[in-house]
Amino acid sequence: MQSKPNIQITKSWRKSISMSFDKKGVLQVKAPKFMLSWQIESFIEKNEAWIEKHYNKIRERQENKKYYLFWKEQIDFESLKDLQKYYKSEAKKYIVPRCRELAEKYWFTHEWIRITSASTRWGSCSSKKTLNFSYRLIMAPSESIDYLIIHELCHLRQMNHGPRFWAEVAAIMPNYKIFEKHLKTDGWKYTL
Ligand SMILES: [Zn+2]
Incomplete structure (x- = not known):
């Protein structure tokens, strides 16, 4: 620089x-x-x-930038472009099947699952039941990834952040607050 x-x-x-x-x-x-x-x-x-x-x-x-994958530090990366490609393909490989697995386990019906380049949000759920996840999520620990997937899945039933929504989340993941907090406080590290 x-x-x-x-x-x-x-x-x-x-x-x-x-x-x-x-x-x-x-x-x-x-x-x-x-x-x-x-x-x-x-x-x-x-x-x-x-x-x-x-x-x-x-x-x-x-x-001093560190690159993470599942919260473990990765250091052997060269160019930023390839790096993003790498993370996106890892995210696709892990998040999409994991989301399907959790959806099936907890009886959610959804449409597409997409991996996006969103930089300001971890995920979203559309009214058409499409689930979007930022590839950056793959840098976080697997429990935090599960939390985010469950969060978005619960939006399929509750399109808001009201008490009913959080009750749905807590029913599936009682200790979700730990992982929600982790993404809030450490999330800034999970960028390229
Ligand atoms: Zn939400």
Whole structure:
């Protein structure tokens, strides 16, 4: 990685200028539509110390990046493109049959099971009974994968997160809270 971040400036109908780093370490600057280039540049210059500090932190994290499969660290990977392909095929091999198995065991009827590239959610269940799972899920421990599958399966009966929904989940997996929490607190590690 280079020593200065790439900067992306986006203008829109907003009142003030702001900036933040995205997941890839690109500095995203959001500016009001009529702000002049020199004003934007001087804003960036003024915040140089903040930018440097945060950019170094991101770089450090990327350099120490660990790749997981079922919560075990994997280190022999080369390019990001192949890496995603690898995880997707592993996810297909494991999550799809596991989902079928659990569905059968607990009497759920569903349509397609898909592995997606979703980065902000682990899974989803559509009104057409299609189940989607992010390939990233394969990085998590198998109990957490089971929890997520059960979570989505229960949406086939309850399309909400109400008490009835959670009662369905708990009936199948009484200790589900441990795994739900794990995905919430450690989930950030399961990215490429
Ligand atoms: Zn849900």
